[in-house]
Amino acid sequence: MGLITPNDYDNLRALYTGQLRYLLSTENQTVAGLESMIKHAQDEQLKQAFQSHKQETQVQAERLERLIADLNGDADDLKDPIITALIGSGVNITRESSEGPVRDAGLLATAQKIEHYEIASYGAATAWATTLGLTEHAAALQKTLEEEKHSNELLNKIAQRTNSEAVVA
Numbered sequence: 038m039g040l041i042t043p044n045d046y047d048n049l050r051a052l053y054t055g056q057l058r059y060l061l062s063t064e065n066q067t068v069a070g071l072e073s074m075i076k077h078a079q080d081e082q083l084k085q086a087f088q089s090h091k092q093e094t095q096v097q098a099e100r101l102e103r104l105i106a107d108l109n110g111d112a113d114d115l116k117d118p119i120i121t122a123l124i125g126s127g128v129n130i131t132r133e134s135s136e137g138p139v140r141d142a143g144l145l146a147t148a149q150k151i152e153h154y155e156i157a158s159y160g161a162a163t164a165w166a167t168t169l170g171l172t173e174h175a176a177a178l179q180k181t182l183e184e185e186k187h188s189n190e191l192l193n194k195i196a197q198r199t200n201s202e203a204v205v206a
């Protein structure tokens with residue numbers, strides 16, 4: 038794995054390229070995290086939302102790989118510790134609950150934390166691409182950003198129903 042040293046980020050383009058590699062790690066880890074959440078969720082609509090977002094996430098990772106290649110960047114991802122921790126919190130919820138609406142509420146909240154982290158990360162990356170004059174990059178990142186927002190809204194809708202079921206579980 039190509040390591041980052043302090044001198045690597047001497048301008049915005051370098052910082053942006055590094056950020057894309059962290060985002061690639063975010064997406065790759067999210068695919069694995071969603072696989073686990075699909076397995077442990079009970080609600081069918083929630084499982085389907087996780088499943089369709091997993092497929093979307095794989096496309097998002099490929100999109101990032103193309104952008105990194107376009108910048109001639111090191112193609113390895115850089116392990117993002119934030120997403121590792123967020124996915125870990127979902128694993129803890131699975132361990133600490135039985136299958137059913139309460140676990141679903143916890144997994145749903147974990148997925149939304151991931152979405153919010155991604156929304157913040159893609160928001161910054163899109164702004165940087167725009168500043169750098171990388172119009173096609175900005176458009177590609179904006180597309181992912183909209184997908185993350187849409188996924189978060191869908192989870193909001195599902196939560197309105199499933200959280201109520203968890204009250205009386």
Ligand SMILES: [Fe+2]
Pocket residue numbers: 064067094097155185
């Ligand atoms: Fe994503």
